[in-house]
Amino acid sequence: MISSDRSGVLEGGSTGERRPLFSRLFVDDSRRTFAVIVGVILALLVLPPILILIQQSLVHTTTGGEIIEVTLDHYRRLLDDPRLLQSTWNTFVFALGSTIISLLMGGVLAWLVERTNAPFKRLAYATTIISMGTPYVLYVIAWLFLLGRAGPVNDLYRSLSGSFGVLIDVNSMWGMILIEGFLWSPLVFLLLASTFRAANADMEEAARMSGASVFDTVWRISIRLAWPAILALSLFVFIRAIEAFDVPALVGTPGRVNVLTTEIYYSTKLVPPDLGHASSFSVILLVIVAVLFYFYSRISKNAERYHSVTGKGYRPRLFDLGSGRWAAGAFVLLNFLVVLVLPLAALLWRSLLPYLQGFRLSALQNLTFDNYATVLGASYYLEYAWNTILVGAGAATAIMVLTAIAGWIAARRGPGAVILDQLATIPLIFPGIVLGVAVMQIYLRVPLPIYGTLWILFVAYTIRYMPYGMRYVYSGVLQIHRELEESAEVAGASSVTALRRIVAPLLSPALVSGWLFIFLLATKELSIAILLSSPDSQVMAVAMFDLWVNGQSGELAAFGLVWTVVMTLVATAFFAWARSKGQDVFGS
């Protein structure tokens, strides 16, 4: 700056001498320009959904959408309706129960796999990878096969007890909690595994050297040290369970157990749709989630403060469980069977039979590949798959481009850092179903002809998964030492060139990991798509949901398994890539 100023002042005549000054100004401007452009795009994506929900919850409209009057009627009706209380209570019980189950299963598994010498560890990662590739809706249906009236569990009970009843009524709160718990346990495993892996083993060894037994060490040291991380993760899972739609819709609704998300969904399905009611429900859900996320961010900040990475890297030091080793191995194996093998086996069984039958040898004579033939022969299944991949890849790409710039500016405290960070993180508070309601209403109104096309899904997915992209980029940039950029600038590169030539290549592992992670999530998405996709823009998860509702469970199982195989390959690529680049799988 000083030298270019001087050359400008002292020899100010020739344009050649003035150039450094101008380019300097331009550089600062370009960063600001970037910040403004990305900020405006983010704001246009993120803010309208909130505003439209609030607005719609406060007005009466004609069926054409014109506002008749401003009113608090929707809220009044909601508060008078005993169903609000009931479904709020259900939501709470459901979220709490499934959080506890997934935390117990995933947490114990993570500790055994990362910190002890238990056998069969690879199975735990195999479970995680394959379940990353399995659509939630398919997984839930697999469990409905297993625990349903005609499923093997109740079947076995009947043949053992001689009664005609059921042992488990899956369409109940317990069924919902159990299935949602299974659904989340792989992710809990993944996140806690990285916590336990990063734990400073010196802390545990110091306890052992002080005379503590394995149990004492785990109870007094390991768990206490991981506690903030566990607490933060619990809250995260709790929030996600509040937002869950797949399990409540598929498992709870037939048993008349409603939660907030399904209430919202079914009020949009009324004829005519009660959007005011749905909006006021959505606003309430939004507020609950926002409050919980506020606590979440406080707790997770605390967790990071506790997180101590010290000492030299030594060989991984594991607890020797002695003879308990095989009990631990049995747990790992059981988890593998319950979370992965059983549901997949149920799907496979169903896909090979013409109609729903119990697990009996006598059914084997009916084995057929007809369902696979139908699925692979029908062009619409290919179209669903193609739509899903297209919209998932599109959203992942758009997000990574936007957050690469926003995350870089935010991590480097550039112009508007805080605002960009906030804007990109806001969508965290949108449950999928709420975002679906909001986006639907926006594009019913604005004269953009994207309603009922894949574009509206693309927009909604981009909003929904923006925070994940931000998280990957932000922590990726923090890992790049600032001096690497500064030395490029000192060497004469503009800050844009430094971004392109230095930051972007170094950031590419984070960008690729983030892209794959978002792609995997987006291709499973049901709750947004179920409100926004039309027969012309059908995606896989909604197609599966419809197949289930229509009772075509054989085709559903076949289609689902084929799809899961493909997505498992993507998930494997994701894990292999993340591991080879030393990336943590959740961007932290």
Added chain:
Amino acid sequence: MLEVRNLTKIFANSYDQLAGGIRNASFSLPSGTFFTLLGPSGCGKTTTLRCIAGLERPDSGYVGVEDRVLFDSERNISVPMNLRQIGMVFQSYAIWPHMTVFENVAFPLRVSKQRKYSSEEIGKLVNEALETVELGGYGERPATKLSGGQQQRVALARAIVGHPKLLLLDEPLSNLDAALREEMRIELKRLQRQIGITTVYVTHDQAEALAMSDRIAVIDRGHIVQLAEPKQIYFRPANEFVARFIGSTNLFTGRAEDSVAANSLGTVRLTDGSAVRCVFPAGATAGEEVTISIRPESIVLAPDGVPVSGDHDVLKGTVQAASFLGSSIRYEVEVNGETVKAMSPPDTSFDPGERVQLTFPPTSVVAVERSSDRAAA
């Protein structure tokens, strides 16, 4: 006392196929000894310490403290680490951030399997330990609110609170800044004397080892190459590796003129033809190829041509460079194509290019065993 015999623990390194670890380490320490395992990183010193602690299981060997066998591969004895009653300070201190200072120090008493401590006893012992490390009154502080030096003291208090028979210290000073390190070095030594506890100390810092230890084992690539008192290690290094690793030295090669008895003076004909007398700790036969070590501070520089007393040997050379270090001047002198380092008092002044004589008493020159291919630190 600590008794270690034929301790072996080998790690096959998956990256470069080189095996790390320790081979056949044996030493026996009288009670109260301050013993240091010294060597470059990766030499096996930490592995040795961890084997004594029970954090690693040795492949073979014997470890015993006082009359108690902690590990014996022949009798298949291996006492679990939490029953060994050994105090240990980790390099990272490993102060548990979720506990107060008091609770950190009290932990070994609370989890003790050997006996139950009443809360009065715990209070008394913890406060004693905290007084010993001069942290009296810090008990209620959260552990996260401590400086590096204070954490170090807490770690030490925790290691000694249960009055163990053996104290293990794994590079405890390496995370402190230079000034504090100097201070803690003295402090640690004072403490060890005061408690009278047998101590095994691991470091790669030779100055630290020389200053603190009663005995030092120098380890090179998994082998103990010399085990002796600090002065012995410094003035009578067993081989080229030790001579290079401890302090700074000048090495020359030549041949013994005559047969020499162990621990007596003999003459070496250097490759450039000049003759130098030196001490042969192990003796030599006539014509044997030898390496000799001359410490830079043993060399006195004099202007060329000045008469030299007969009990000093002389080499001649040209000053190449001089660096003023405050308390001394470090000269580099070219002697027949080789660069020789010499430390001189700060008031000397020789200019680059000047011809000088390097004189030194033969008793300060020592023949060392040649190390085959080792790259010295």
